[in-house]
Amino acid sequence: MRSRPLKVALLGCGVVGSEVARIMTTHADDLAARIGAPVELAGVAVRRPDKVRGGVPAELITTDATALVKRGDIDVVVEVIGGIEPARSLITTAFEHGASVVSANKALLAQDGATLYAAADQHGQDLYYEAAVAGAIPLIRPLRESLAGDKINRVMGIVNGTTNFILDKMDTSGAGYSEALDEATALGYAEADPTADVEGFDAAAKAAILAGIAFHTRVRLDDVYREGMTEVTAADFASAKQMGCTIKLLAICERAADGGSVTARVHPAMIPLSHPLASVREAYNAVFVEAEAAGRLMFYGPGAGGSPTASAVLGDLVAVCRNRLNEATGPGESAYTRLPVSPMGEVVTRYHISLDVADKPGVLAQVATVFAEHGVSIDTVRQQGRQDGDGEASLVVVTHRAPDAALSGTVEALRKLDTVRGVASIMRVEGE
Amino acid sequence: MRSRPLKVALLGCGVVGSEVARIMTTHADDLAARIGAPVELAGVAVRRPDKVRGGVPAELITTDATALVKRGDIDVVVEVIGGIEPARSLITTAFEHGASVVSANKALLAQDGATLYAAADQHGQDLYYEAAVAGAIPLIRPLRESLAGDKINRVMGIVNGTTNFILDKMDTSGAGYSEALDEATALGYAEADPTADVEGFDAAAKAAILAGIAFHTRVRLDDVYREGMTEVTAADFASAKQMGCTIKLLAICERAADGGSVTARVHPAMIPLSHPLASVREAYNAVFVEAEAAGRLMFYGPGAGGSPTASAVLGDLVAVCRNRLNEATGPGESAYTRLPVSPMGEVVTRYHISLDVADKPGVLAQVATVFAEHGVSIDTVRQQGRQDGDGEASLVVVTHRAPDAALSGTVEALRKLDTVRGVASIMRVEGE
Ligand SMILES: NC(=O)c1ccc[n+]([C@@H]2O[C@H](COP(=O)([O-])OP(=O)(O)OC[C@H]3O[C@@H](n4cnc5c(N)ncnc54)[C@H](OP(=O)(O)O)[C@@H]3O)[C@@H](O)[C@H]2O)c1
Ligand SMILES: NC(=O)c1ccc[n+]([C@@H]2O[C@H](COP(=O)([O-])OP(=O)(O)OC[C@H]3O[C@@H](n4cnc5c(N)ncnc54)[C@H](OP(=O)(O)O)[C@@H]3O)[C@@H](O)[C@H]2O)c1
Numbered sequence: 001m002r003s004r005p006l007k008v009a010l011l012g013c014g015v016v017g018s019e020v021a022r023i024m025t026t027h028a029d030d031l032a033a034r035i036g037a038p039v040e041l042a043g044v045a046v047r048r049p050d051k052v053r054g055g056v057p058a059e060l061i062t063t064d065a066t067a068l069v070k071r072g073d074i075d076v077v078v079e080v081i082g083g084i085e086p087a088r089s090l091i092t093t094a095f096e097h098g099a100s101v102v103s104a105n106k107a108l109l110a111q112d113g114a115t116l117y118a119a120a121d122q123h124g125q126d127l128y129y130e131a132a133v134a135g136a137i138p139l140i141r142p143l144r145e146s147l148a149g150d151k152i153n154r155v156m157g158i159v160n161g162t163t164n165f166i167l168d169k170m171d172t173s174g175a176g177y178s179e180a181l182d183e184a185t186a187l188g189y190a191e192a193d194p195t196a197d198v199e200g201f202d203a204a205a206k207a208a209i210l211a212g213i214a215f216h217t218r219v220r221l222d223d224v225y226r227e228g229m230t231e232v233t234a235a236d237f238a239s240a241k242q243m244g245c246t247i248k249l250l251a252i253c254e255r256a257a258d259g260g261s262v263t264a265r266v267h268p269a270m271i272p273l274s275h276p277l278a279s280v281r282e283a284y285n286a287v288f289v290e291a292e293a294a295g296r297l298m299f300y301g302p303g304a305g306g307s308p309t310a311s312a313v314l315g316d317l318v319a320v321c322r323n324r325l326n327e328a329t330g331p332g333e334s335a336y337t338r339l340p341v342s343p344m345g346e347v348v349t350r351y352h353i354s355l356d357v358a359d360k361p362g363v364l365a366q367v368a369t370v371f372a373e374h375g376v377s378i379d380t381v382r383q384q385g386r387q388d389g390d391g392e393a394s395l396v397v398v399t400h401r402a403p404d405a406a407l408s409g410t411v412e413a414l415r416k417l418d419t420v421r422g423v424a425s426i427m428r429v430e431g432e
Numbered sequence: 433m434r435s436r437p438l439k440v441a442l443l444g445c446g447v448v449g450s451e452v453a454r455i456m457t458t459h460a461d462d463l464a465a466r467i468g469a470p471v472e473l474a475g476v477a478v479r480r481p482d483k484v485r486g487g488v489p490a491e492l493i494t495t496d497a498t499a500l501v502k503r504g505d506i507d508v509v510v511e512v513i514g515g516i517e518p519a520r521s522l523i524t525t526a527f528e529h530g531a532s533v534v535s536a537n538k539a540l541l542a543q544d545g546a547t548l549y550a551a552a553d554q555h556g557q558d559l560y561y562e563a564a565v566a567g568a569i570p571l572i573r574p575l576r577e578s579l580a581g582d583k584i585n586r587v588m589g590i591v592n593g594t595t596n597f598i599l600d601k602m603d604t605s606g607a608g609y610s611e612a613l614d615e616a617t618a619l620g621y622a623e624a625d626p627t628a629d630v631e632g633f634d635a636a637a638k639a640a641i642l643a644g645i646a647f648h649t650r651v652r653l654d655d656v657y658r659e660g661m662t663e664v665t666a667a668d669f670a671s672a673k674q675m676g677c678t679i680k681l682l683a684i685c686e687r688a689a690d691g692g693s694v695t696a697r698v699h700p701a702m703i704p705l706s707h708p709l710a711s712v713r714e715a716y717n718a719v720f721v722e723a724e725a726a727g728r729l730m731f732y733g734p735g736a737g738g739s740p741t742a743s744a745v746l747g748d749l750v751a752v753c754r755n756r757l758n759e760a761t762g763p764g765e766s767a768y769t770r771l772p773v774s775p776m777g778e779v780v781t782r783y784h785i786s787l788d789v790a791d792k793p794g795v796l797a798q799v800a801t802v803f804a805e806h807g808v809s810i811d812t813v814r815q816q817g818r819q820d821g822d823g824e825a826s827l828v829v830v831t832h833r834a835p836d837a838a839l840s841g842t843v844e845a846l847r848k849l850d851t852v853r854g855v856a857s858i859m860r861v862e863g864e
Contacts, residue, residue, distance in 0.1 A: 023725060027583065033648070033768040034580050130578060136726035138570070138578030146562060146570030148466050149746020151459065216465070276732065279711060293455060293743035294568035294733065300708065301729035311725035314581020328758035336465040 002037035012081035019310035079103040095123040102316040104131035110205035110221040117333035128316035136308030137301040150291040152214040157287030162197035199228035200266040211253035211264040217339040225344035227267035245270040271431035345405030354424040359393035374410040376402040434469035444513035451742035511535040527555040534748040536563035542637035542653040549765035560748035568740030569733040582723040584646040589719030594629035631660035632698040643685035643696040649771040657776035659699035677702040703863035777837030786856040791825035806842040808834040
């Protein structure tokens with residue numbers, strides 16, 4: 001074992017950073033044995049220097065993160081500040097000054113991963129970010145390395161714990177969205193401003209990262225179609241149950257059938273109860289991967305939280321330190337396929353549509369004609385008269401697989417029919 | 433990209449090897465792009481040279497595996513022959529002649545992994561074997577690398593597809609063991625001689641490998657307690673159902689509560705239906721990992737089959753080739769904790785015991801006294817008179833957690849009681 005320690009600069013000492021610091025201290029011997037050299041916490045950058053940080057020696061604390069990464073003797077920078085700036089500048093500065101980087105920053109990686117990869121590559125440094133997607137669940141490494149000899153066709157996952165907690169509550173208790181959100185907030189599963197989670201921004205960032213890795217191409221946050229889950233109602237859950245399904249907010253990355261392009265999207269979807277993702281409860285995350293040779297794999301675990309996320313950060317830290325002792329680097333960006341990202345209109349899937357229609361003969365024929373005209377083939381229709389006998393009925397149509405654009409066209413035309421009083425809900429059906 | 437190819441020697445071209453050869457040919461461009469250099473199949477060793485092997489050029493076939501690994505220009509040897517010899521000698525010879533090795537050979541790794549690791553280390557070569565445990569499921573790499581910064585306390589898994597298929601059939605159809613085995617054989621899930629699977633030898637080899645990696649110590653096949661699943665009956669499944677459980681053949685590797693030793697074992701066990709492993713159907717595998725910081729993770733997928741296993745082999749091949757281009761090696765054996773393996777008697781778990789007893793007053797008190805005398809605390813007892821009124825009743829006892837030795841002592845003493853006519857079954861209860 002080498003006696004000279006590898007020096008680590010920790011940027012950020014919040015939920016994740018404080019756990020990283022704690023484990024680095026309490027498990028120093030194990031880390032040293034696994035790396036082949038001791039690791040030393042050389043400095044910790046924060047915003048508020050006077051906050052008491054249990055276990056972190058006061059002399060390590062600094063508010064000058066830039067000076068810390070420029071010191072020149074730092075081997076690895078662990079970035080757990082979050083957000084775009086100053087994180088991005090700090091990471092590129094770290095590379096320029098001969099340090100490798102471990103980051104948990106999904107927002108930055110999704111928005112500007114290419115810049116970071118290029119900087120790492122230019123300076124011969126590592127950029128690892130297992131913690132950025134699905135917290136503690138090993139996912140980036142299995143996709144980048146274990147499946148490096150395979151062809152991944154599809155990645156479909158529950159990658160946001162907050163929304164899964166809310167949807168699970170709605171499913172099990174029959175609660176509405178806002179009631180379930182209140183419970184999630186009270187229990188600390190949702191932030192005061194839950195927008196990033198419930199509107200699907202967080203999941204979309206992860207989808208961009210996953211799609212890029214899975215398909216060896218470049219996918220940016222803007223390439224990801226995104227629909228949040230704030231419109232999901234108790235009635236949707238009732239419809240899902242009737243179909244033997246539940247509703248999950250899914251991040252789905254797919255290779256097109258002809259292999260010439262990829263898609264990435266985030267939206268709520270019905271999935272059959274028999275699908276492994278259907279039984280992912282509470283704030284857990286799980287990601288389902290379909291590969292040509294490996295078949296169907298699933299990875300399951302806690303998607304967030306200080307200590308699970310720190311576990312992923314530390315796994316990367318060990319890998320990066322080992323690479324350093326080997327004077328080597330791990331796999332960098334792999335975007336050689338240059339597959340374009342197709343728009344949502346080209347995604348092919350199934351749909352569950354609830355319509356409020358006039359309760360009179362001929363309506364079903366009219367509706368069916370609209371679907372046929374748009375090339376959307378119907379799988380099943382369920383028609384039911386309303387209890388209140390006000391001359392309205394509801395019609396539930398489940399389609400076969402069709403392009404999203406064809407479905408949008410169908411819905412637009414349906415809205416124009418006199419006999420269609422309203423489109424109560426449209427939900428994609430996945431996982432069959 | 434380097435233009436000179438890396439040369440691969442394939443030892444064995446059976447179920448797994450033929451798929452490795454096929455994918456290396458059909459996906460050559462992808463592999464080259466991911467590695468940074470082309471890979472070339474330099475030779476394929478088999479036993480029967482005249483067998484037609486679609487897609488493998490006849491001039492590559494040889495029956496002299498030793499000469500192939502001694503050629504001197506081989507970068508990576510892929511060993512998919514199986515068994516102890518000649519696989520072991522071929523692997524060590526490969527290291528001596530400057531090649532790294534990818535193997536799927538669980539039997540050899542469990543029996544003599546230390547020798548292989550030492551040889552790899554001595555010659556500065558890589559030894560990778562993701563395919564040896566749970567086929568296509570990325571597991572070795574997540575345990576060795578992703579969780580390298582964490583402390584794993586428990587690995588519990590379904591690591592044999594044949595036995596899971598049989599148990600799943602028994603559970604869903606109420607079939608007995610031999611009927612379910614027949615179906616598994618007819619469908620190709622069980623081999624003509626199913627001993628290695630149904631007696632737990634295959635799972636025990638995997639348990640040894642997993643325990644060694646998880647706890648950074650050396651665990652050999654002989655250290656693993658092993659009980660097969662041939663004695664599991666339809667009545668056991670009925671008892672399990674009454675407890676809200678199902679029965680699985682589990683491989684369980686645990687760190688003792690005091691951290692000073694580890695255990696590894698394979699046996700059938702009841703697990704609650706709510707446990708993620710309970711819903712693993714058919715021949716699928718899944719492994720549940722509990723780590724200090726990461727929490728509870730699960731990895732799920734196909735545990736065997738030519739193409740899933742080839743996926744794992746090729747992932748390793750890409751990693752080993754990349755290491756080679758970097759003039760580096762990946763993580764070798766990590767056995768620094770030197771934790772001893774405790775015998776089965778020290779394993780602490782819960783038990784479900786069915787007794788045939790005399791149907792008369794005082795029996796329960798007698799039985800309860802025996803448990804108490806051995807320090808085994810009872811959780812629940814269910815007593816039921818037999819339908820046929822022959823003076824016998826059955827008594828089902830579920831215990832709290834107790835050492836296996838205490839339970840064995842209890843059972844021995846119970847058998848000596850006049851009022852106990854027989855011990856119908858003893859089954860461990862896990863996953864709570
Ligand atoms: N929390 C999770 O469960 C989780 C899961 C997966 C990934 N992540 C990712 O991990 C990263 C960190 O998340 P977190 O939850 O730990 O955030 P957090 O609790 O808000 O901590 C952020 C830390 O960064 C420090 N900081 C902020 N601006 C700074 C600046 N300009 N210079 C120096 N330090 C600065 C803060 O200092 P003060 O302490 O002085 O305020 C704080 O210590 C984010 O990228 C997040 O997306 C988090
Ligand atoms: N099959 C699976 O699903 C699976 C899953 C996980 C791991 N594995 C492991 O993968 C390995 C291979 O399994 P498999 O199912 O592919 O076995 P297999 O179908 O029996 O193939 C074995 C191959 O090795 C060749 N061979 C045997 N003895 C040889 C010798 N002395 N010299 C040269 N070649 C020899 C055979 O040649 P011939 O073709 O001429 O007979 C055959 O091509 C085993 O370690 C197994 O445990 C298999």
